[in-house]
Amino acid sequence: MLLPFFGFVFGVVVSALLGAAVIALHPRWKLTFANIAWFVSGAFAGAIGSSLLYDWTFADDNQQLHSAAAVFGFLATLGVATLLGGTLAVFLCQRFSNRVA
Numbered sequence: 001m002l003l004p005f006f007g008f009v010f011g012v013v014v015s016a017l018l019g020a021a022v023i024a025l026h027p028r029w030k031l032t033f034a035n036i037a038w039f040v041s042g043a044f045a046g047a048i049g050s051s052l053l054y055d056w057t058f059a060d061d062n063q064q065l066h067s068a069a070a071v072f073g074f075l076a077t078l079g080v081a082t083l084l085g086g087t088l089a090v091f092l093c094q095r096f097s098n099r100v101a
Helices: 004-024 033-056 068-100
Strands: none
Touching: 004 033, 004 068, 033 068
């Protein structure tokens, strides 16, 4: 029962660190708690979506990946989707909040 919790905490920490790096490198974004929270939420949405899509595409009927290449591909896709999902969430938040203000 603790293992999923540790996985969740690890995912939040890694997503927050990745988000802090991406936000700090972007010339117009400011490193705030709200931007990191948006990045983490978008990263989780991207990770869940890419996991479902990758498993639907490459897994067998029991939702298992049988080759090492399939597992490494899953992890690479998960990393890219986390980065893209978080970046898209912060971008949309910045774009819509600037139009309202």
